[in-house]
Amino acid sequence: MSIFRRNRLLAGGLSATLFLAACTGGGSDEGTEDAAQGYDPNATVELTWWTGQTSEAQTVAEGLAAEYHKLHPNVTVKASPGAPTTDDLLTKLSAGFAGGSYPDISYAYGNWAGDLGASGKTQDLTAYVNEPSFAWSEMPAAAREVATADGKVIGIPALVDNLALIYNKKLFDDAGLAYPTDDWSWQDFRDAAKKLTNPAKNQYGTAYSVSGSEDTTWHLWPLLWQNGGKILDGTKPAFNSDAGVAALETLRAIAVDDKSMYLDQTDEKYGPLFNSGRVAMMISGPWSLLDITTAKLDYGVALLPGVNGDHQTVSGPDLWVLFDHSDANRAGASRDFIKWLTSAEIDAKWNLKVGNLPLRSTEKDSPEFAAYVKEYPGGQKFFDNLANAKQARPTVAGYEVLSRNVGDAIAKVLQGVAAPKQALDEAAEKSADAVEQ
Amino acid sequence: MALTFAATPRTQPEVSARARGRRGRAPRRTATGWGFAGPATLLVVGLSIFPAVWAFFISRTRWNGIAPARDVGWRNYERLLSDPDMAAAARHTLVLTALFVPASILLGILIAVALNQRIRLIGFYRTCIFVPYVASAAATGILASFVFNPQFGAANEVLRRLGLPAQQFLESPSQALVVICVIALWGEVGFTTVVYLAALQDIPQELIEAARMDGAGSWRVFRHVTLPELRPVTVFTAIWQTITAMQLFDLIYTTTRGGPLNSTQTVVYYIYELAFQTQRLGYGAAAAYLLFAVTMLLSLAVIWYSRRRGSEAF
Numbered sequence: 001m002s003i004f005r006r007n008r009l010l011a012g013g014l015s016a017t018l019f020l021a022a023c024t025g026g027g028s029d030e031g032t033e034d035a036a037q038g039y040d041p042n043a044t045v046e047l048t049w050w051t052g053q054t055s056e057a058q059t060v061a062e063g064l065a066a067e068y069h070k071l072h073p074n075v076t077v078k079a080s081p082g083a084p085t086t087d088d089l090l091t092k093l094s095a096g097f098a099g100g101s102y103p104d105i106s107y108a109y110g111n112w113a114g115d116l117g118a119s120g121k122t123q124d125l126t127a128y129v130n131e132p133s134f135a136w137s138e139m140p141a142a143a144r145e146v147a148t149a150d151g152k153v154i155g156i157p158a159l160v161d162n163l164a165l166i167y168n169k170k171l172f173d174d175a176g177l178a179y180p181t182d183d184w185s186w187q188d189f190r191d192a193a194k195k196l197t198n199p200a201k202n203q204y205g206t207a208y209s210v211s212g213s214e215d216t217t218w219h220l221w222p223l224l225w226q227n228g229g230k231i232l233d234g235t236k237p238a239f240n241s242d243a244g245v246a247a248l249e250t251l252r253a254i255a256v257d258d259k260s261m262y263l264d265q266t267d268e269k270y271g272p273l274f275n276s277g278r279v280a281m282m283i284s285g286p287w288s289l290l291d292i293t294t295a296k297l298d299y300g301v302a303l304l305p306g307v308n309g310d311h312q313t314v315s316g317p318d319l320w321v322l323f324d325h326s327d328a329n330r331a332g333a334s335r336d337f338i339k340w341l342t343s344a345e346i347d348a349k350w351n352l353k354v355g356n357l358p359l360r361s362t363e364k365d366s367p368e369f370a371a372y373v374k375e376y377p378g379g380q381k382f383f384d385n386l387a388n389a390k391q392a393r394p395t396v397a398g399y400e401v402l403s404r405n406v407g408d409a410i411a412k413v414l415q416g417v418a419a420p421k422q423a424l425d426e427a428a429e430k431s432a433d434a435v436e437q
Numbered sequence: 438m439a440l441t442f443a444a445t446p447r448t449q450p451e452v453s454a455r456a457r458g459r460r461g462r463a464p465r466r467t468a469t470g471w472g473f474a475g476p477a478t479l480l481v482v483g484l485s486i487f488p489a490v491w492a493f494f495i496s497r498t499r500w501n502g503i504a505p506a507r508d509v510g511w512r513n514y515e516r517l518l519s520d521p522d523m524a525a526a527a528r529h530t531l532v533l534t535a536l537f538v539p540a541s542i543l544l545g546i547l548i549a550v551a552l553n554q555r556i557r558l559i560g561f562y563r564t565c566i567f568v569p570y571v572a573s574a575a576a577t578g579i580l581a582s583f584v585f586n587p588q589f590g591a592a593n594e595v596l597r598r599l600g601l602p603a604q605q606f607l608e609s610p611s612q613a614l615v616v617i618c619v620i621a622l623w624g625e626v627g628f629t630t631v632v633y634l635a636a637l638q639d640i641p642q643e644l645i646e647a648a649r650m651d652g653a654g655s656w657r658v659f660r661h662v663t664l665p666e667l668r669p670v671t672v673f674t675a676i677w678q679t680i681t682a683m684q685l686f687d688l689i690y691t692t693t694r695g696g697p698l699n700s701t702q703t704v705v706y707y708i709y710e711l712a713f714q715t716q717r718l719g720y721g722a723a724a725a726y727l728l729f730a731v732t733m734l735l736s737l738a739v740i741w742y743s744r745r746r747g748s749e750a751f
Binding site: 211 | 501502503504505516522588607608610693694696697698699710713714715716717
């Protein structure tokens with residue numbers, strides 16, 4: 001999802017109506033005994049790979065597919081974007097399931113995992129990724145969790161990211177304030193935001209999206225977790241606990257009492273406003289670095305502010321989902337391909353090349369990572385911050401509905417028309433039916 | 438938005454008695470008939486009726502498009518009736534329709550009367566009024582979101598020069614729906630204008646002359662001759678614009694996406710949100726069916742009313 005947002009920012013004003021969603025991915029493989037039972041690695045197979053990428057990243061993907069064909073002449077990987085935008089992939093997949101023509105491998109947003117897992121068309125990769133040669137544990141825990149739906153691993157992380165605090169150094173210098181540190185509390189954040197707000201200059205301390213989309217919702221989850229709360233308790237919404245109310249109250253105080261938070265109705269404006277020096281601090285992910293660098297802004301990155309020293313963040317991993325076609329050779333070959341694609345060596349040529357964080361911890365010593373950090377100075381902090389992504393968004397069918405309701409609740413509270421407790425209770429009530437299938 | 442006026446032939450083509458008599462020809466005639474009607478029938482059945490019937494079955498299930506559907510009977514419909522978001526969406530649709538339909542009819546009549554004068558460059562003025570209608574609503578929406586941008590838009594610039602306070606427009610929950618209505622009017626008023634212009638030119642000149650002979654001034658001619666003559670057309674424009682308002686989607690999608698605080702979320706947008714944003718296809722289909730039923734009942738009521746009054750718009 002991160003790249004999706006990044007491209008929307010890139011496209012700027014004109015993209016107001018176009019969904020541009022290019023994504024980048026890495027991948028890995030795993031499998032179940034059933035789908036690839038009796039797999040013959042030398043059989044001639046043709047695999048369909050929906051990359052979910054556009055333009056430059058798609059070219060890189062096609063190059064990698066050709067490279068794999070050279071190494072394994074019996075395997076032809078047909079790489080196509082799959083849909084005009086990454087958002088449309090889910091619709092294309094659901095149409096493909098109905099018509100019986102779905103790909104072997106598809107890119108997928110992490111929050112689709114629950115729905116895709118319930119389709120019954122995915123491979124069970126649990127045993128495959130747990131083979132030592134796969135080195136599953138090199139991938140961030142939160143990403144591994146997202147790839148697991150209903151206890152089964154259905155895909156391999158394709159992209160990992162997380163949220164951190166990005167700040168404009170010049171605005172801090174002008175205000176005579178010390179830069180944010182990794183030990184900040186939310187009170188420090190609030191105080192700084194207040195001092196950095198200047199209505200006369202149209203300058204805000206921080207910003208938040210109130211469009212009610214997933215962008216609104218997932219920025220709240222780290223705060224919820226830091227306060228000791230949970231999104232779901234079993235299959236019941238639990239975000240309206242005291243922890244959830246405390247989390248939302250933290251944001252409400254900044255937005256309503258202090259008025260030091262720019263409320264973005266669209267998801268698309270706060271990035272450009274940060275880049276143009278109107279917003280001093282923004283909570284965002286590594287996908288923002290490209291635009292910030294293009295805007296030649298002097299910026300710094302710190303871990304999220306914390307509650308009692310807990311600075312955990314949220315990760316929005318995307319996946320390569322592998323599908324079962326009742327053909328052991330195709331199933332086995334697609335696993336091997338994704339294992340190759342998400343190996344430390346190849347992932348460095350893929351995710352790092354297109355500006356994403358590396359998938360595997362072992363890539364930190366690669367020359368590609370050194371080049372990445374040189375180009376994007378904040379990259380190292382985001383990479384380190386992967387360790388703070390301790391919990392994942394739930395991979396249950398119905399998360400989309402829950403996310404929408406929580407997004408609406410946050411939007412109401414930050415615009416001062418509802419109290420945190422009342423808004424979250426209402427969202428929980430509306431979501432209960434969707435997640436308790 | 439295709440608009441077709443079907444002309445009913447005055448005389449029935451006479452079927453020759455001989456042709457009817459020869460039995461061998463009948464199948465061929467039937468085949469020829471279907472040869473003409475078949476392709477269109479296939480299109481209508483395949484692309485409209487079949488999906489509509491299928492959607493009805495979907496509306497009785499719980500389905501996200503991916504996992505197998507589960508039959509829930511009428512539960513989706515029952516839930517709709519107690520869904521606060523649905524009620525809010527219906528309210529927004531009603532407000533939008535109540536603002537849009539009368540305004541587009543009044544403006545249409547006013548502009549049509551103005552454009553019915555013999556003045557220089559009349560063709561140019563008429564074109565200007567109609568051009569926004571031809572432009573796609575998506576383009577209109579994008580353009581409007583620039584104009585009404587609270588920080589950099591032209592609308593606030595005008596207010597500033599007039600010494601009035603800047604407004605939030607599409608970013609304010611209380612103003613957004615009205616602004617959307619204004620944008621929709623800008624795009625759609627060309628349509629009602631053209632319809633009324635044609636109707637005005639259809640009014641027999643003798644009627645107006647007779648009224649003037651009897652000493653009626655311009656206003657009384659307009660009030661007692663022109664307006665009554667426009668009534669059948671008004672029934673048509675009222676139904677048409679009501680349907681347009683109730684189905685308004687592209688403009689909302691390109692400007693506010695239903696926000697801020699869901700204040701511009703109309704029934705159609707809510708259906709989109711349900712079915713394609715949160716993957717509740719069954720529930721969304723049920724909402725679509727409810728909208729269909731309401732639209733049809735409304736249209737039937739207006740047609741019934743106008744038939745009783747003796748108009749023949751439909």
